Amino acid sequence: MNEVDELRRAMRATERADRDGLDLAGIMREGRRVRRRRQVAGTGAVAAVVAAVLIGVGGTVARTRPPEPTGPAPAATAPVAASTATTDPSPTATADPGPTEPPPRPVGAVVGSGIRYGADERVFYVVPVDVPELPGVTIGLAAGRRSPTGELTTDYLVNDVAGSDRRPxxxxxxxxxxxxxxxxxxxxxGYFVGPAARIVGTVDGRHVEARLARWSEDPRLVIFWFDPGVLAPGTPLDGIVARDARDRKL
Amino acid sequence: MARGDAEFVEFATAASARLVHAAFLMTGNHHQAEDAAQTALVRTYASWSRIRNGDAYGYARSVLVNHLVDTWRRPIREYPTEDLPEQRRGDVADEVATRRWLLTILGTLTARERAVVVLRYYFDLPEAQVARELDVSVGTVKSTGSRALEKLRTAGLTAPEPQGTRR
Incomplete structure (x- = not known):
């Protein structure tokens, strides 16, 4: 038996037949919730999509979001159906877009990345969020695009689903x-709270350096991103570390 | 129960044990493994109408390994002696030793390397399929798999001999 066969054999020999099965009823219940969220997201209504990750923009969505039977969603991050910050979105002839809410409004300065998509620029900005039962989470970080006229389109929003959004x-x-x-x-x-001067990711054994910007409203909060030329979007990191100005690991 | 639900229950009942074990091989922790398998099945069920007539198992497997790769900071740290099943065959000690050895050598790999190893050698998938499920190139699968095997060799990729056979 060669070493790979040995590995195969060991992986199979350690299967545990005596474990209890998974809670299929719970799985299906949660699956239905995920499905409902996707359907709501499909309408393109910003507020509804944001509610899908249990985020209320500007503290108002909590009053209008669809009822959720139980606790926080399993995912802490989610793409937001592209939504512009203009006041006059193009009308559509499709389904009822559901309750309307203002799109996420940046708090503090919008950070330009220099990454271009035609005339638009990739930007990052902090937005207020309202997560039920999590008073320590009041902000999220959005990745959006800024048009030449300054119009913002939010593509992706991340926020904590536990603890405090200012935890180091x-x-x-x-x-x-x-x-x-x-x-x-x-x-x-993403963002890091603390005196980070460098943020370095690891992927496939190589180090990739993030670009950094401090949030105008709280300089402890360091917004970072990896240029697509350095790290292809969607590529999972194997690790990430922050270092201070003296190159000490934080 | 709707027909689609009945089909899903049948699918999940058949697939869950292998999904849990695959997750265990990637995390070394039974509780995390069950959580990950549960997450994969939740997402599979959420998309059931779309995938039920296709490769549902592949979909669930892909969700599982990508979910675990994304949570890369979880170390392998569970040791099998703490939670032994009660039933007993004569080879329990061998199984425990094998599991401990397996977790030790897999613990030398990165999350992505573990994912490639589990997909290639536990699920026996061809490289092209692994590439599709991890959304990477075949070249990346080859290089990652090769690097993983090299690390496993360095860590001692030769399973402990069953007790009683050692000379």
Whole structure:
């Protein structure tokens, strides 16, 4: 038996036949919730999609979002159906878009990345969020696009689903696994709270350096992203570390 | 129960044990493995109407491994002696030793390397299928798999001999 066969044999020999089965009723209940969220998201209504990740923009969505029978969603991050911050979105002849809410409004400065999609630029900005039963989470980080006229289109929003959004260290990281939108993939991005001077990811044994910007409203909060030329959007990192100005690991 | 639901129950009943074990091989932790398998099945059920007539198992497997790769900071740290099943065959000690050895050598790999190893050698998938399920190129699968095997060799890729056969 060669070594690969040995590995195969060991993997199978360690299967546990005596474990209890999974809770299929619970799985199907949660699956139905996910399905409902996707259907709501399909309408393109910003507020409804944001509710899908239990985020209320500007603290108003909590009053209008569809009822949720139980606790937080399993996913901490989600793509947001592209929504512009203009006041006059193009009308559609499709389904009822559902309750209307204002799109996420940036808090503090919008951070330009220099990444271009035609005339648009990839930008990052902090938005207010309202997560039920999580008073420590009041902000999320959005990846959007800014048109030459300054119009913002939010593509992806990440926020914490536990604890405090100002806890020192890394917070939720956004991966564009669904390539939303397909022609403007979102770079891997997130934020770190602390005196980070460098943020370095590891993927396939190589180090990739993130670009950084401090949030105008709280300089402890360091927004970071990986340029698509350095890290292809959607590529999972194997690790990530932050270092201070003296190159000490934080 | 609707027909689609009945089909899903049948599918999940048949697939869950292997999904849980695959997740265990990637995490080394039974509780995390069950959580991950549950997450994969939730997403599979959410998309059931679309995938039920296709490769539902492949879909669930892909969701599972990508979910685990995304949660890369979880180390392999469970040791099998803490939760032994009660039933007993004469080869329990061998099984425990094999599991401990397996977790030790898999623990030398990155999350993505573990994913490739599990898909290639536990699920016996061809490289092209692994590439599709991880959404990477075949070249990446080859290089990652090769690097993983090299690490496993360095870590001692030769299973412990069953007790009683050692000379």
């Amino acid at each position: 260290g890394f917070h939720q990281i956004g991966y564009d696994q669904q390539r939303v939108p397909a022609d403007a993939p979102v770079p891997t991005f």
